[in-house]
Amino acid sequence: MKKLINHPDDVVRESLEGFAAAHADLVRVTMSPATIVRVDAPVTGKVGILSGGGSGHEPLHGGFVGLGMLDAACPGAIFTSPTPDQMLEATRAVNGGAGVLYIIKNYTGDLMNFEMASDLARDEGIAVESVIIDDDVAVNDSLYTAGRRGVGLTVLAEKITGAAAEQRRSLPQVAALCRQVNAQGRSMGMALTSCTVPHVGHPMFELPDDEMEIGIGIHGEPGRRRVKLQPADAVAEMLMEPVMSDLGLKPGDDVLLFVNGMGGTPLTELYIVYRKAAEIAAKNGLKVTRSLVGPYITSLEMAGCSITLLKLTDDLTALWDAPVRTVGMRWGI
Amino acid sequence: MSNTVITLDEVVAWILAYARAISENRAMLTELDAAIGDGDHGANMDRGFKAVSAKLQAGGTDISQVLKTTGMTLLSTVGGASGPLYSTIFLQAAQACAGKTQLTLQDWIVMMDAAAKAVVARGKAAAGDKTMLDALIPAVQALKDAAVAGLSLADALRASAKAAEDGMEATLPLIARKGRASYLGERSAGHIDPGATSTYLLFKTAAAALAQPQVQARKW
Numbered sequence: 001m002k003k004l005i006n007h008p009d010d011v012v013r014e015s016l017e018g019f020a021a022a023h024a025d026l027v028r029v030t031m032s033p034a035t036i037v038r039v040d041a042p043v044t045g046k047v048g049i050l051s052g053g054g055s056g057h058e059p060l061h062g063g064f065v066g067l068g069m070l071d072a073a074c075p076g077a078i079f080t081s082p083t084p085d086q087m088l089e090a091t092r093a094v095n096g097g098a099g100v101l102y103i104i105k106n107y108t109g110d111l112m113n114f115e116m117a118s119d120l121a122r123d124e125g126i127a128v129e130s131v132i133i134d135d136d137v138a139v140n141d142s143l144y145t146a147g148r149r150g151v152g153l154t155v156l157a158e159k160i161t162g163a164a165a166e167q168r169r170s171l172p173q174v175a176a177l178c179r180q181v182n183a184q185g186r187s188m189g190m191a192l193t194s195c196t197v198p199h200v201g202h203p204m205f206e207l208p209d210d211e212m213e214i215g216i217g218i219h220g221e222p223g224r225r226r227v228k229l230q231p232a233d234a235v236a237e238m239l240m241e242p243v244m245s246d247l248g249l250k251p252g253d254d255v256l257l258f259v260n261g262m263g264g265t266p267l268t269e270l271y272i273v274y275r276k277a278a279e280i281a282a283k284n285g286l287k288v289t290r291s292l293v294g295p296y297i298t299s300l301e302m303a304g305c306s307i308t309l310l311k312l313t314d315d316l317t318a319l320w321d322a323p324v325r326t327v328g329m330r331w332g333i
Numbered sequence: 334m335s336n337t338v339i340t341l342d343e344v345v346a347w348i349l350a351y352a353r354a355i356s357e358n359r360a361m362l363t364e365l366d367a368a369i370g371d372g373d374h375g376a377n378m379d380r381g382f383k384a385v386s387a388k389l390q391a392g393g394t395d396i397s398q399v400l401k402t403t404g405m406t407l408l409s410t411v412g413g414a415s416g417p418l419y420s421t422i423f424l425q426a427a428q429a430c431a432g433k434t435q436l437t438l439q440d441w442i443v444m445m446d447a448a449a450k451a452v453v454a455r456g457k458a459a460a461g462d463k464t465m466l467d468a469l470i471p472a473v474q475a476l477k478d479a480a481v482a483g484l485s486l487a488d489a490l491r492a493s494a495k496a497a498e499d500g501m502e503a504t505l506p507l508i509a510r511k512g513r514a515s516y517l518g519e520r521s522a523g524h525i526d527p528g529a530t531s532t533y534l535l536f537k538t539a540a541a542a543l544a545q546p547q548v549q550a551r552k553w
Binding site: 078081220 | 513
């Protein structure tokens with residue numbers, strides 16, 4: 001294992017300490033329990049937006065704490081859900097009297113820990129609502145599985161929901177909006193290489209030089225199928241097709257096209273994928289009116305990408321364009 | 334003659350023995366999880382039970398309190414799905430034995446039955462989903478069967494460990510329907526479930542640490 005770390009046991013804590021030192025203008029960081037909170041929280045009268053999940057997906061979620069996006073993030077161990085005590089601490093810190101919305105990626109551990117945290121917060125009289133993001137079309141939804149994973153759409157949901165909270169929309173309104181985003185967006189990812197969790201010390205799975213994994217999640221878990229390596233244009237087709245058909249998009253629909261890097265793929269390559277994805281969208285009559293390209297929800301050093309499409313409305317577009325000032329996303333200010 | 338009751342000292346010894354077993358098997362649990370999950374089960378459980386061990390070094394004053402301390406510590410240190418689920422086992426067991434200074438086989442059955450039911454409710458899983466329940470449910474059933482058959486406490490604990498082991502091994506061909514392994518679909522078959530493995534270790538250490546004749550002898 002070749003990593004810029006000191007010791008596997010110290011990775012999350014030391015990274016968080018560096019994050020706190022670098023971005024004290026935007027966030028307050030507590031270490032025990034670990035929370036990242038917007039520097040001016042709680043904002044009186046504003047719904048607090050809280051998310052969290054395992055570490056290793058940076059800039060998600062801590063990098064999206066700040067004006068116009070998240071009020072707090074709870075970082076867990078690498079690829080491991082954070083714990084209810086962290087979530088409760090963060091909930092208290094961001095409750096400005098208008099309640100708190102939890103944005104939860106659909107993973108068994110995240111759901112259970114957030115469920116326990118919302119019980120604890122309600123016991124303290126804080127109004128809490130939860131929205132589960134499950135946008136990954138690679139997983140067939142069924143009563144007999146954990147359901148679809150929460151992946152790329154989480155980034156867009158946090159941005160749009162955060163903007164709505166900034167406009168002082170109510171907790172039920174903000175929660176309904178987040179559910180709308182989840183209903184109108186889908187994603188699918190792929191990997192060229194595996195990734196190495198520091199305390200494991202070797203790659204999560206072996207991927208030969210001439211093969212790639214389609215339908216990957218964000219935790220190094222292998223995807224649905226393995227195929228021979230193909231050019232970027234063919235990969236863009238493999239990802240776009242299931243996303244478009246699952247969303248049931250119609251010619252003339254406005255969409256946001258998001259090409260996400262998994263951590264180890266350069267922007268040069270992401271733009272090659274974007275180029276083809278935009279061409280496919282146009283060929284299907286879609287109007288790509290907003291776009292996002294870059295590593296926003298990653299899987300450590302994994303090489304690969306995911307594609308997310310979000311069907312836009314005028315409201316969603318305006319909220320997307322609204323000012324945001326976070327470590328990972330910043331515009332309009 | 335083996336002992337007919339479980340004492341406070343034995344409950345503490347059991348939890349400490351389980352913490353050692355998790356530590357010794359950390360790499361194995363991580364390997365099992367890397368095959369079908371995300372490779373964090375060994376590290377997460379070890380982090381949690383190291384924290385539990387530190388809290389229990391001084392022993393305890395009350396069986397229910399020891400179990401509750403264990404559950405609360407796991408809840409704030411483990412994370413993932415294992416944190417809430419293992420926390421639930423200990424918190425439910427604590428509730429079910431409140432006020433008792435020693436535990437009979439019947440007490441133990443009530444505690445483990447409550448724990449298993451709560452894990453089902455929290456995880457929304459069932460037997461055969463390739464989860465820790467595939468070891469937990471048979472272990473509890475074996476305790477009940479042992480009581481009906483009139484076995485001693487020690488024999489009942491051994492029977493539950495054996496049932497948990499068989500249940501763990503039976504997860505090998507199963508296709509996962511819960512947790513991260515379920516994303517793999519058919520590719521999850523051919524691997525033993527890591528959660529069922531750590532649950533087997535829980536019952537294995539219970540059989541070794543609880544109802545020991547020498548502990549009773551020391552009291553005399």
